[in-house]
Amino acid sequence: MKKIINYLGFALLTALLFVGCKKENQSEKAQSTQMENIQVSDYGVTAKGDSIKKYTLTNKNGMKVEVINFGGIITSLTAPDKDGKYEDVVLGFTKPEGYFNGNPYYFGALIGRxxxxxxxxxxxxxxxxxxxxxxxxxNSLHGGKEGFHTKIWTIEPIGNAEAPSLKLTYVSNDGEEGYPGKLTTTVVYTLTKDNALEIAYEATTDKTTVVNLTQHSYFNLSGKFTQPITDHELQLDADQFLPVNGTLIPTGERRNVAGTPFDFKTPKLIGKDINSDDEQVKLGKGFDHNWILNGTGLRKIATVYHSGTGRVMEVSTDQPGVQFYSGNFLDGKFDTKTGGKNEHRTGFCLETQHFPDSPNETSFPTVVLKPGEKFQSKTIYKFSVKK
Structure with a gap:
């Protein structure tokens, strides 16, 4: 009997060890799979001596998104063309110092407060x-000179092989850049298996404050950053836009787009009306306005198509507005990643957000965040091909 008991005990111990080893191997395999889809590397050192890391997300199709923990900046995002070739389609600097020394165009940055x-x-x-x-x-623009685009974010790789993700966190102390309240912000970048970049925002505060978060990547679907984006076709699901004054602050009016250069309800080349005599186009030196989006909740609000490459970008958001900016202030001062300079209108932005100057315009959707509340938002940039 004693021998039987000892045998059963040995068998049970062996089984437990086997299960434990199997779980450990599965865990190691999952971790290995995740790290195959999320690579971490050294990127550069700021003037203050901070070492910056680059995180590269890769999906099973070969699409890649590169993010640095300085400013939560997207430094590269690839998308396929009609021949299956993946190319970088976001503007950026050729050297880290471009981002560290002010990033005057806000290339690829997270914007706040x-x-x-x-x-x-x-x-x-x-x-x-x-x-x-x-x-x-x-005026104040994009959170001030030392806004979120200049901060070092804590980054945690999360997700899985199907959807590699990065969780970025930044705590903005009470009074930073003049804003009230200690604001804790998290942003999750997720690269999906269907070639979409999902961006999920959350924020909480310990004192009543205002918040309006967005992402400031410039796109050029040609993959050639010296080529103007005026040959891109844009469709916006918006019946109205916000006219601005001479310093690009909304006047408070909500103007119908019908019969104006701001009508993108049906697909239209960006360049078609960009040099028109319309007063608002002249004030913006092109398009630099906020469109009032139709509908509520997470819905598709924009489609951009580049016929030369066949690339399509669809934008979905739950925000009430989008700032369409046609790169009017790009001035050729910096080298592009593909050679040449970032000249006038060689990139465009679709910044999903609440309306500009909302804290001073009571008729606009509120941007006030109170203690105990949570700001949440989601935007998706999805890439495909039309042959």
Whole structure:
């Protein structure tokens, strides 16, 4: 009997060890699979001595997205053309210093605390006036000179082989750039198996504040960054846009796009009306306005098509507006990643967001975030091919 008991005990121990080893091997395999789809490498060192890392997400199709923990910046994003060739389709600098030394165009950056402009760099909240950084003439732009695009984010690789993801976190202290409240922001970049980049935003605060988060990648679906984007075809699901004044602050009017250069309800070349005599086009030096999107919830709001390569980009969001910017202030000062310079209108942005100057315009959807509440938003850039 004793021998039988010892045998059973040995058999049970062997079985437990086998199960344990199997689980450990499965865990190691899963971790290995994840790391095959998320590569981490050294990127550069800032002037302050901070070592910056680059994270490369790759899906099973071969699409890649490169992100650095400085500014949460997307430095590269590839998409296939009609021949199956993957090329980088986002503008950026050739050297890390371009991002570290101001990034004047906000190439690829996460934007906060407040995307777009706030008039006269001030707003009133709960009866108190807040003066924020004035970095765009009389106004504040994209969170100020030291906005989220200049901060070092904590990055945690998450997800799986089907959907490699990065979770980025940044804590903005009370008073940073003049904004009230300690704001904790997380952004998750996910590369899906169907060639979509999903961006999920969350934010919480310990004091009533304002928040408007967005992503500032410039796209050129030709893959050739010296070529203008005026040959791209754009469709926007928006019946109205926000006219602006001379400093690009919305006037408060909601104007119908019908019969104006701002009508992209049916597909139209970006370049068709970009040099028209329309007063609003002249003020923006092209298109640099916020469109009021139709519908609510997560829905497709824009499609961009480049006939030369067959590339298609579809944009979905749950936000009420999108800033369509046609690269009017690109001025050829910097080298592109494919040679040549980033000249006038060689990239466009579709920045999903709440409306500009919302803290000062009560008729706009609110951007106020209170303690105990959670800001949540999602935007998807999906790439495909039309042959």
């Amino acid at each position: 407040f995307g777009n402009r706030i008039a006269n760099a001030k707003f009133i909240l709960d009866g108190k006036t807040y003066d924020i950084d004035k970095n765009d003439g009389p």
